[in-house]
Structure formats: structure tokens, C-alpha cells
Amino acid sequence: MELRVLNYFLMIAREENITRAANLLHISQPTLSRQIANLEEELGTKLFVRQSHKITLTEDGMLLRRRAEEMRQLSDKIKDELSSDKTELSGNISIGSGEFRGMNELSDIIVSFHKKYPLVTFNIQSGNAKDINFGIEQGLLDMGVMIEPVDTTKYDFARFSQMESWGILIRNDSPLSKKIYITAKDLKDQALIMSHSQQMQNEINHWFGRYAKSIEFVSTYNLLYNSAILVKRGLGSALSLNLEAKYDDVTFVPLKPALTYNSVLAWKADETSSRTVSTFIEFAKKYLESISKD
Numbered sequence: 160m161e162l163r164v165l166n167y168f169l170m171i172a173r174e175e176n177i178t179r180a181a182n183l184l185h186i187s188q189p190t191l192s193r194q195i196a197n198l199e200e201e202l203g204t205k206l207f208v209r210q211s212h213k214i215t216l217t218e219d220g221m222l223l224r225r226r227a228e229e230m231r232q233l234s235d236k237i238k239d240e241l242s243s244d245k246t247e248l249s250g251n252i253s254i255g256s257g258e259f260r261g262m263n264e265l266s267d268i269i270v271s272f273h274k275k276y277p278l279v280t281f282n283i284q285s286g287n288a289k290d291i292n293f294g295i296e297q298g299l300l301d302m303g304v305m306i307e308p309v310d311t312t313k314y315d316f317a318r319f320s321q322m323e324s325w326g327i328l329i330r331n332d333s334p335l336s337k338k339i340y341i342t343a344k345d346l347k348d349q350a351l352i353m354s355h356s357q358q359m360q361n362e363i364n365h366w367f368g369r370y371a372k373s374i375e376f377v378s379t380y381n382l383l384y385n386s387a388i389l390v391k392r393g394l395g396s397a398l399s400l401n402l403e404a405k406y407d408d409v410t411f412v413p414l415k416p417a418l419t420y421n422s423v424l425a426w427k428a429d430e431t432s433s434r435t436v437s438t439f440i441e442f443a444k445k446y447l448e449s450i451s452k453d
Contacts, residue, residue, distance in 0.1 A: 160201060162234055164194050165227040168206065171195065172224050175213040233298050249278035250435040255291035255303035256283065258383050258402050261319035261422035264450070265304060268443050275442075279435055287381040288356055295427055301436045302426035309425055316425035317444045320451055325363070325418040326411050328383075328390050328397040335396070340415035343370040350395030352386045355379035363398055366418050 170180040171191070181188040199206050206220035216224060256262055269281055284290075284300065294300035295314075306323060309316050327341045335345055343366065353360060353376050364371045377395045380386040386397045387406045401411055424443055426432070432440070 160198070162230065164198050165223075165230060167191060167194050168198060169224065169227050169231070171207070171214065172216055172220065175215060177214065229297060229299060247278055248276040248435055248438060250433060251280045251282055252302075252436055252439055253282040253284065253294075253300045255286055255294050255300040257285070257287055257291065257304065257306075258400065259304050259306070259319075259323055259422045260321045260400070260402065261304050261323070261424070263403075264319045264321060264447065265424060265443075268446050271446065272439055272442050276435075276438070279439070285382060287354075288358070290381075295425075301432065302424055302440070305423055305425050307421045307423060309423055311428070313428060314425040315428045316423040317440075317447045318451075319422045319424070319447065321422070322419045323422050324401045324413055325366075325398065326401050326413040328387060328399050328406070328409050328411050330390060330393065330396070331408050331410055333396070336410040336412065338412055341412045342415055343367045346370070346396075347373045348375065350375050350377045352376070352378045352380060352389060352395050352397040354398070355381055362418065366414065366416075 167180070167184060167186075170184055171177055174180040174183065177191055177195075178188050181191040184191065195206065202219075202223070204219040205217050206223060207214040208217055254265070256265070273279060273281075284294065286294070288305060291300065291303035291305065295303055304319075305314075305316070307318075327335070327346070329336050335341060338345070346367070347370050351374060353363065367374055375395075378386065378389060380397070383397065383399050383402065383404075386399075387409060389395070390397050391406065391408050399411075401413065424447075426436075426440060
């Protein structure tokens with residue numbers, strides 16, 4: 160399976176028309192049709208549903224599109240790393256992150272690093288823990304911001320100094336919004352919105368203790384912003400990390416007893432990285448070490 164043929168496939172999937180895709184690829188329509196037929200034969204499945212005026216992807220075709228896009232992204236990353244200037248540091252660094260306060264320190268690191276190495280660019284991808292782990296494992300991300308505990312058999316990491324603290328995001332007109340902190344008893348019989356991370360759900364259920372069975376979860380989320388809108392509209396209150404973000408008509412109140420975690424910048428252990436990525440990792444480690452000593 161050649162990357163060239165996968166690029167042909169992606170063009171047809173985008174245009175939903177073989178003739179138009181062939182024109183954009185500067186090849187003949189019969190040649191393109193033959194390449195796709197060969198690809199379907201090689202994979203042993205139909206990739207397209209052919210109709211009179213357009214073609215659409217089958218379920219297998221949709222799966223291949225996701226994987227082909229990942230392969231093309233990885234190919235572009237390899238080219239960028241190998242063609243970067245060997246004298247002055249350059250290239251792109253891809254970092255995945257969820258919604259964490261640790262992003263404040265990571266932003267400072269990126270700004271300082273870019274001032275020193277202005278030819279280096281950054282690709283910041285937002286996602287949940289599953290997305291970030293997948294991206295690192297597939298080589299699509301160089302590193303990611305994660306919550307401890309971290310699998311030390313897979314990753315090396317540097318710890319951010321700011322703690323990640325859980326609390327409740329609640330409407331301003333709720334009596335609970337006036338409290339200094341929220342206890343498990345306060346949330347008994349309340350409609351709650353929760354992260355869909357199983358690890359976080361287990362931690363929260365443990366925090367609720369004997370009140371866990373009386374808690375009603377009405378929705379889950381992977382990133383908080385859309386759920387903050389649901390809170391504002393009255394669906395329920397959201398259990399979330401304190402992101403120091405401001406949302407209209409809602410208030411963040413911390414939990415008691417406090418539920419806190421460390422966030423870390425993690426990368427694959429025992430893996431050779433590009434000179435640019437390796438330099439950034441060492442820069443980040445020294446930066447965070449200097450903060451911890453202050």
C-alpha cells in the first residue's frame with residue numbers, strides 16, 4: 160500500500176467525484192479508477208459506494224480515511240524532521256494537551272523556547288487522555304500534558320508545579336455557588352455533568368464515598384467548554400478541574416476534602432527524537448526544575 164495511492168484515495172473521498180479528483184491530481188480518470196480498484200482488491204473490501212453523480216465512503220472506507228490521514232500527517236512530520244536546518248534549530252513540535260492549569264507553565268516554556276529558537280514552530284492539539292496517548296504512541300505527537308499517575312514503563316516526564324484541583328462548576332443562582340467549598344453531601348441528589356474518563360469517574364466516585372449511590376450523572380464530556388454551556392442552561396452542575404477560566408453566569412467552587420493531582424509533560428521513554436524535540440525536552444526539564452527550586 161503506497162502513500163501515493165492513499166493520497167489518491169483521500170482526494171476522491173474529499174471531492175466525492177472521481178473525474179474532479181483526477182483533474183486535481185493531474186492524472187487521467189481511468190488511471191485513478193484503476194489505482195482505487197487495485198487498492199480495494201489489495202484490502203479485500205469496497206471503499207466507495209458508487210452513485211450516478213457522486214461516490215461516498217463505505218464504513219471500511221471511512222475507517223481507511225482516518226488511518227490514511229494519520230499516515231499522511233506522520234509522513235509530513237518525518238519529512239519536516241529530516242529536512243530541518245542542521246545548523247540552526249528549526250522544525251515543528253507537536254504537543255497534545257487536555258484542559259489543565261499546567262498549560263500555563265507549558266505556554267511560558269514555549270514562549271521562552273521560541274525566543275531562543277525562532278525557526279521552531281509548534282502544533283498544539285487539544286484532546287482527552289485517550290487522544291493524547293494514541294497520538295504519542297502513533298508518532299503523531301511528540302509529547303503531551305497528562306495527569307498523574309503516568310505509566311513509567313512507557314513515558315518519561317517532567318512535573319508541572321501547579322496542582323490540578325477538582326471542583327464544581329455551578330450556576331450563579333444556585334445556593335451552592337455562595338459556598339466556600341462543596342462537600343459530597345452538598346451534591347446528594349444533584350444532577351451532575353462529569354468527565355467521561357473512566358479513571359476520573361473512579362476517582363470521583365471514591366471521593367463521594369457513601370454518597371456515591373445517590374449521585375445522578377446526566378451527561379459526560381471530554382473537554383469542558385460545551386458542558387459549561389449546559390451548566391449555564393440549567394442541565395446540571397459540572398465536576399471539573401479548576402482551569403481559572405471565566406464563564407458567564409457560572410461559578411467554580413472547590414471540593415472539600417480537596418481532590419488534587421499533578422499534571423506532567425510526558426514523552427515516550429527510550430525513543431530517539433529529532434534534535435529539535437530533544438532540545439525542547441531538555442529546555443522544559445531545566446525550566447521546570449528551576450521553578451521547583453524557587
